[in-house]
Amino acid sequence: MATGRVDLDGNPIKAMTICMIGAGGFIGSHLCEKLMNETPHKVLAVDVYSDKIKHLLEPSSTPPWVDRIQFHRLNIKNDSRLEGLIRMSDLTINLAAICTPADYNTRPLDTIYSNFMMLSLWLNTVRKIASASYISPLVKFTGKRLVAFYLKIAHYGSHMLVDNFSESSIVLQQDPEYFVLKEDASPCIFGPIEKQRWSYACAKQLIERLIYAEGAENGLEFTIVRPFNWIGPRMDFIPGIDGPSEGVPRVLACFSNNLLRGEPLKLVDGGESQRTFVYIKDAIEAVLLMIENPARANGHIFNVGNPNNEVTVRQLAEMMTQVYTKVSGEAPPETPTIDISSKEFYGEGYDDSDKRIPDMTIINRQLGWDPKTSLWDLLESTLTYQHRTYAEAIKKATSKPVAS
């Protein structure tokens, strides 16, 4: 069925059914919201949790999307119902993973399982379904597209090469040729095996290679997305409120938690590492373009990030403190930041990426996409959300009398 929408080449876009695994997570919840609000596509949303998409599944009124999203609570590790859902879809998107750095060195087996083995099982299922529908001596994938969110760019780090192995690292760090990460040119280099932090990156790289090889040898239609620090509302959890008290989420939620509690923000190893942050809503625009423009997206690996929003972690902490003071009306913590060693914060086996800048040439050429939102603006809307969502709950939790 045509949708009235046209793709970047002016062709009508057909309504499709999308099997989205990990739909209940941070990225999944924003993608579901976008698909429901702005497109006629159907979503078979698969996850073990649904809290972040509750507003779409149990809306207070009857929105236009009411029949277009179905939630399937299942663990893709061991649930054969997944195959039936993939069979019913035109496109399968996989977002399921363990993707909080605090887990990479402390739960390396789960990290490798969830980022490689679980996804290779999914790939096998797609292969089984698609090849069964193709009657030919050549095994080919047909009728199923796949979008995979893979590399966390930590490992595709010419920056590690520059930092750890080059004597002239300072000079090289000034030259974009050595640190801007290009999908089709930059080398992938990890730290040593003892630094288990790289278990995630290595698992991601291997699944990317597997998908790419399925494309090359068996004709799988795929798109690989490399998210560069997408941040925004609903990212991770606030420890002790909607996640475990001892849990360590990614930096946005760690710093939000500190600000909500009026505590100093903890700068790991001095907060000297640099990141480029992109607003989730900008990034989701890019994913929708990939979904609706298969002729331009198939077979490609896309960096999705915002090279203009580069800061050190220390600068991020300072900006978040300023923004939070503005949106909450509360005074900043007396001691705004404290330094902490990575060993104390993450435990043995942690390692960091020092610099991570995405090259935007390919996504710009294929899909005409550019990020729009400045770091200040995205922090303002995100911290407004954090304050509105959590401030009361934190007050209650911290004012509870201690049991005698």
Ligand code: NAD
């Ligand atoms: P997230 O943790 O918020 O979402 C992942 C979702 O997958 C969760 O809701 C989780 O419940 C679900 N899931 C995990 N294991 C499952 C299983 N066995 N069965 C069913 N559901 C399962 O993470 P996110 O930030 O939304 O990231 C999504 C993907 O993007 C991941 O592959 C991640 O590695 C990748 N990624 C994200 C970023 C970023 O900036 N947010 C950066 C790099 C890569």
Ligand code: UDP
């Ligand atoms: N970080 C920090 N304090 C925190 C949490 C994280 O200094 O409370 C640092 C972390 O060491 C890394 C950066 O912030 O240098 C980004 O960490 P995140 O967990 O968001 O993921 P990454 O970009 O490393 O994958």
